[in-house]
Amino acid sequence: KVFQAVVSCIGGDGTIYIIPKSFETALTKLMAEIQNTFKGLGLLIPYCWKKGEACVVRGSDTVWYRAKIVEVSGSTLQVQYIDRGYIESIPQCHLYPTTFYTGIPPFCIPCQLYKTLPIGNFWQQDAVDYLQELLKNEEVEIHVEELPENPWGKLSISLYFGGMSLSSFMAYQKYCVAEDCQDIQKLGVFQGDLSPSYLLQPLPSPGETFPVTVTHLVSPKEVYICLDSSGSVTKRSATDRAASHDSESLNKALKWCNKIVKTLPHLTNFKKELPCLAEYVDGLWYRAKLLSITQLVPVQILVQFVDYGTYLVAPTSRLRHIPCHLLKYPVQAVRVLLAGFKPASDDKNVERIPYSPEWSLKALWTMVDCVEGKRLSASILTLSPEVTISLYGDDKNLVHLKLIEMGLAELDE
Numbered sequence: 262k263v264f265q266a267v268v269s270c271i272g273g274d275g276t277i278y279i280i281p282k283s284f285e286t287a288l289t290k291l292m293a294e295i296q297n298t299f300k301g302l303g304l305l306i307p308y309c310w311k312k313g314e315a316c317v318v319r320g321s322d323t324v325w326y327r328a329k330i331v332e333v334s335g336s337t338l339q340v341q342y343i344d345r346g347y348i349e350s351i352p353q354c355h356l357y358p359t360t361f362y363t364g365i366p367p368f369c370i371p372c373q374l375y376k377t378l379p380i381g382n383f384w385q386q387d388a389v390d391y392l393q394e395l396l397k398n399e400e401v402e403i404h405v406e407e408l409p410e411n412p413w414g415k416l417s418i419s420l421y422f423g424g425m426s427l428s429s430f431m432a433y434q435k436y437c438v439a440e441d442c443q444d445i446q447k448l449g450v451f452q453g454d455l456s457p458s459y460l461l462q463p464l465p466s467p468g469e470t471f472p473v474t475v476t477h478l479v480s481p482k483e484v485y486i487c488l489d490s491s492g493s494v495t496k497r498s499a500t501d502r503a504a505s506h507d508s509e510s511l512n513k514a515l516k517w518c519n520k521i522v523k524t525l526p527h528l529t530n531f532k533k534e535l536p537c538l539a540e541y542v543d544g545l546w547y548r549a550k551l552l553s554i555t556q557l558v559p560v561q562i563l564v565q566f567v568d569y570g571t572y573l574v575a576p577t578s579r580l581r582h583i584p585c586h587l588l589k590y591p592v593q594a595v596r597v598l599l600a601g602f603k604p605a606s607d608d609k610n611v612e613r614i615p616y617s618p619e620w621s622l623k624a625l626w627t628m629v630d631c632v633e634g635k636r637l638s639a640s641i642l643t644l645s646p647e648v649t650i651s652l653y654g655d656d657k658n659l660v661h662l663k664l665i666e667m668g669l670a671e672l673d674e
Contacts (some may be wrong), residue, residue, distance in 0.1 A: 264403055269346050273389060280369045282367045303319055315360060327342070339455055374428045376406075377431070380437060385436070448565070472487065476569040476570050477570035481627075485570025489637075519545055531551055569586065
């Protein structure tokens with residue numbers, strides 16, 4: 262069985278507590294019921310607590326939770342939140358004994374990684390801390406491998422985050438040994454010498470109008486577009502829907518990569534077009550490809566962010582190997598030429614685009630104003646030798662008409 266779940270906590274012994282996504286509605290309903298039943302403080306009169314006894318606990322967030330007594334020591338009790346998994350020491354005045362809700366099974370499931378042996382036969386504290394930092398409150402994919410002999414025992418699972426196996430990842434980090442060696446190969450983070458390449462985005466058919474956003478402008482005529490996934494699903498084509506699904510899955514996978522990026526090796530191979538992860542000015546890492554070495558001492562490399570079209574000159578410290586599973590998503594940004602206009606022959610503006618001097622900088626900034634943050638639509642005219650499109654604004658007019666009005670461009674039949 263395969264299902265999505267949220268990791269609620271990591272136990273001190275490395276137990277992974279998960280709440281299946283399918284349980285969330287029922288858990289929310291139960292929590293609301295508990296809040297209505299129990300109000301105010303815990304039990305203030307002396308009470309003889311017993312290990313294993315059911316109770317409700319008023320947490321530090323003042324919310325009541327189902328729990329059970331794990332250990333009794335004086336005025337402080339160790340309790341386990343049965344729907345979350347975590348264990349905490351709590352003064353008696355924050356607890357209330359109850360037999361309410363004991364007929365409802367716990368919503369969180371204790372799990373262990375299948376065929377995975379921690380170094381030293383138990384999970385070391387630094388490994389537990391790392392698991393907690395990586396997984397807590399995150400949505401993951403669970404593959405059930407083996408049921409426990411005892412119904413209160415741990416479920417043996419394979420856990421995947423952002424398409425990556427947790428067992429393989431922890432084994433690479435030297436926290437454990439994963440018996441399934443195939444899994445280590447599947448991880449594929451470290452195969453930088455295979456010269457992999459990105460998949461291209463499938464485009465709608467010529468003549469079909471589809472929503473787009475412009476992510477980067479090289480000149481008023483040469484831009485990078487992304488198929489816009491925010492349109493209404495019924496009106497979108499199969500290509501749009503596939504692109505939307507890819508975009509969401511890619512964003513999730515990249516979020517995970519940003520969490521583990523320090524464990525990914527730095528690039529040592531600087532072959533042109535090589536896929537990699539690169540750190541942008543916002544401090545986040547994105548998919549990129551190498552274009553050229555711009556400086557040798559210190560080494561500076563020109564990269565292009567393939568899902569946006571933007572460029573950056575970066576030192577090698579801001580480039581890392583890309584996990585292979587990130588290569589299965591097509592590049593999100595497509596380079597296109599806009600049809601129907603050309604630079605104005607009588608544009609008197611002196612400031613020109615250095616790499617495209619036929620255009621004035623004023624024409625570029627005017628085009629930026631026309632497309633930035635706008636809901637645009639496009640229609641493909643030709644796919645080769647280059648993808649050429651007509652680009653329309655949210656008023657359904659061609660975006661370049663503004664440039665023609667201002668004398669910065671002229672019609673090109």
